[in-house]
Amino acid sequence: MKRLATVIGLSALLGFAFAAEKVQITFWHAFGGGRKAFIERAVEDFNFMHPGIEVKVEYKGSYRDTLNAAILAAKQGNAPHIVQIFEVGSQMAIDSGIFVPIEDYVPADLKFQLDDYIKPVANYYRIGGKFNSIPWNSSNPILYYNKDIFKKAGLDPENPPKTFGEVMKACEQIEATKAAPKCITWPLHSWFVEQWIAEQGALLANNENGRAARATNVYIDSEAMKRIVTWWKDLYDKGYYAYSGKPEDWDGANQLFVSQQAAMEITSTSDVTFMQTASYENGFELGTGFLPVPDGIERNGTVVGGASLWLTKGHPQKEQEAALTFLLWFTNTENMVRWHKGTGYFPVLNTSVKVLEWQNWFERNPAYRAAFDQLLQSKANRATQGALIGPFPEIRTIIENMIQEVFQGKDIDKALKDADAKADKALQQYNASVGK
């Protein structure tokens, strides 16, 4: 015991001795709660293993808050080194001009890590042929369902609905048997709409989803969109779909599902771990399935959602190198395995998938399996690559408002047309403001 204390004391002393020469790196992210603690533990590990570098990690609020704070800090000349930015902020981050295109700075002997990303993830984050940021937390929407309610309603608990029509049928049966007060819920969020557009192989913006050249036209008034909205409205009118009444209310939807008021929920794969715990605590059996898609179309695949890590400009070379060292360590094979197990976010490296397979992880945890299969079965094309639109956050609000208008009885065709015009205008203004 005494010896241990001496060792600790000595290493602490050594730590102090080197403290002065440590390179300080700041890292801003948008994860609260359990994920924040998870990140802090990983950072502690890194600092322990890299005596020359000290990473300071800070939770900055929501995705939007984090991006705001980073831009403001960069304007005042003291930007954090590493910033987590949500996927739809990618175009904005490039336009802001405060970040470096990361691929140009990755040392040659670590380039292999960039080639290790699973295809859907690489497709999303390779913009103009290269990685501008390091992909980190990636997710998809999947269907979660309550097997106990399914049994009560006489539905096959091992065979969740796969199409819009099957969801409707399941809902009719759940309603008829009074197995649950509500059939299905998901947050009223544009993200799901974007996913259903991609599943149909359709685009959300011109110039190949803004991937071939800067987008100048948003496609809201489309057949693909109409299919989604018509089905959604039908579910709502029949009282099958429930939501908390507030847009983008993830917790509200989870609450409805976990409290067993709704038989199904569509939400992010990043909630797998949460759902497993919650279903256990609330005493019901959880099932997961693919995101239901419109009938009669071939399943094209989903878009990777989540966020990536960006490196800001204008730091001394030593700091930039240290930040890169951290970034590549933080997203390496081992850490991605841990991250996946701890949250449900995808293991975004091929090697980390291999490790998980070797551990029989997916067999032992089938809930994680559906999420991952859905991602791997996504076809690689412009639709699943996801749209790059500068003012994406605003486009999302426009889509969400449109859906609420339709719920209130506005004609679907008119609602789509109006929203399309608004979105185009927002895009024009944005493009003009960045001088494009």
Next chain:
Amino acid sequence: MDTHAAYKSRWLPWVLLAPTFVILLVFLYYPTFETFILSLYRVAFFGLSKQFVGFGNYKEIFTNPEYLQIFWNTAIFAFLVVLLSMSVGLGLSVLANQKIRGRGFYRLMLIWPYALSPAVAGVIFLFLFNEQSGIVNYLLGITLGITPNWLTDPVLAMALLIFVAVWKNVGYNVVFYIAGLQNLPGEVLEAALIDGATPWQRFWKITFPLLGPMTIFLLIMNTIYAFFDAFAFVDLLTKGGPSNATNLLIYNIYRDGFEYYKTGLAAAQSVILFVAVVILTIIQLRFGESRTHYGG
């Protein structure tokens, strides 16, 4: 003229006032000035790039039906919040000012909501009025068999927002009105009582006019409250939804400025809000001066 006798030097008063001026200048006048300037630009990313557009932002705001709806929402919200929170506040104060048992307790209970922060109040009402799992719909469901869509119906959502804002601010009005009522000259009311005036007459002919200065003060404070303090309620309860039905100017400024990075447009809206509140305050003061009895 002996009024300056306290200060021997002409400069001393300015030196003493300097700290206040510096703070006002740096934290109040300079930002206000900057906002005016910004409102003439199209700004990207908080000023990383700027283009002069003259009154383009204002033109955009006054011709876009969405902004006009937001103005309309704000006007309805502010009018009803001021009217209701003041009239309810006055009514409750008159009741709580009676010499009855437990009046201290009643007064305390009436003032309590004011002590909550808007964020806490917002969260409480969010739980209460949740459509599927809130206690309000649970109780309505088992008693009357109805479960209103509080947050998805545009009219109900606005009504709920107004209700929360009124609930939150009634306490403030009660504090001031009770203080006002207790300072009323007792002999006037007594004289009226002897002359045979009914309680109704006594209130409208004597009490209410005598409370005039207090009413004007509260009118201004409530107007400012309705315009500026509604942010937390909107953000927590509705996020401006359903489809902009509860989007108020103060919330939209935040949205345009910090979520959509349209700093110039947000600045222009701030200027409009600023001008509107200044004009309203001037009208209220003018109106008040001609109609108010300040006593003494």
